[in-house]
Amino acid sequence: MKVFLLTILSLVFTPYFTQKEIEINFEMNNENPELEISQLRYYISSIQLTSNGKTTFTEATSYHLIDHNDSNSTSISLRLPEEIEYNELQFNIGIDSSKNMGGVHGGDLDPTNGMYWTWQSGYINFKLEGKIENKEISYHIGGFMYPNNTCRTTRLKISGKGSNYTLVVHPDELLQKVDYEKINHVMSPGVSANLIADQLPSIFTLK
């Protein structure tokens, strides 16, 4: 019998704006552009570690709601065998199609979390609400059916064998790439949601 020693790998999600850590619900009055983020929440799912392209670790039942209004939700602890090799971290931003097809689920996926649409079924993968230059923006990004599947995968190089990593999420990078003057409210699956979803993998970096 082989005994696996488990080790904990913690991923802590932290929002940054123009290279500075920010707290959600805090106004950035003196900054330019003026920004106020009232909500930033998203699903992180299907977490994997890979070594030179080969998967070495897959988290079981891997669905996490990260809500930056709730500090208890912003870190994920992976329990993995000590000898596992990895140099890349991979995860989905959002909930995959098959989980969506499976109906309603519990825990982080419970519909009471406000990340499930009611008028049309399906999870909201990513929510960003706030004000930029005094304009309200509200992005509820979701949709799981072709051609409006908004679940996206990101891969990040991970070096060393630390036990604690900070994952930085940059809402400013999203707002730079999305024409928020024109697209300020996205509330349903479709072209705009796909456009924003395409930007999501690049707003996460490992510190």
Add this chain to the structure above:
Amino acid sequence: MKEILLIFTLLTSISFIDVVLPNKEVSEKAVWPTYYYDTLSNPLTEDKIYLGRVLFYDPILSIDSTISCASCHSQYSAFTHVDHPRSHGVFDQVGDRNSPSLMNLAYQDKFMWDGAIHNLDAQALAPISEVSEMGETIGHVIEKLDRIPAYHELYSKAFGSSEITGEKTLKAIGAFMATLESKNSKYDQMMAGTAEFTEQENNGYNLFLSNCAICHKEPLFTTNEFVWNGLPLDTALNDLGRMKITHLSMDSLHFKIPTLRNVEFSYPYMHDGRMKTLRDVLNFYTSELPFENTEIDHRLNQPIILTDNEKTDLIAFLLTLTDKEFLFNKKYSFPFDFFFPSTKDE
């Protein structure tokens, strides 16, 4: 000689198939499809179905505790809102659509007139949250249920723990809805050989088969498809149907083909309830159908011709789809024992 024999055998086998086919078709109609509903992810246990039934009849699901699911889906009218073209919810608000009848839902893959919901367990969220229906949030419903000890007991029986969550609540309602089965109408009995149609019903059945059955396919009496049946847009409501969900212009004005089971009691008809009687519906298909419009469903691109007598016969057949056992089945009805437990003790 061998070749001749072979040809002879082939011929007889072909004619044999010819003889067998019509019977086979008849028997296929009576065969029900398998459940689309996933009973593995939500096993249909008695305690869960009972909890779902209690929730279905409890107005606590609405913001001011006035409207339950049963308010717009009453059993005696095949779980729809009889007499109201469009259903009304909390604070007497009127919605945009006619509440659909509820039966044989476990055989369906999409719900609502526009197919917005793809899983029966997620369905109840829509009316709970819709402002003009129950105007609630599932989170607040859970808070309210949490204050009632009797519910903790039911959740514990149904799920093994008394904690009340959104997932459990929706799955219980889904489980109850999945059990609403209507399979014992006169039509079903005729198919099973335990009842006989009158001459008029039989004539109506034949008219049904040649004019309606391609969309209202047996035994569900729907194909569960979304189509434009030629109904003109009501410009006051501006309801584009399935296009709202798919954003595809080809889905404009597409609505779900409804089942015709228990259609006698599910009036008024169409997604916005614009037709009061079955005769109104038949009159639409025979004299107002825009069959020459290229956007219409391809199965309706020919005129439908029925005499007044034929319409009467067709309606006589449609009434054989009434299932009294379903409409009065106690296991679907208001759970008096939960809401008025004292009456049980007496």
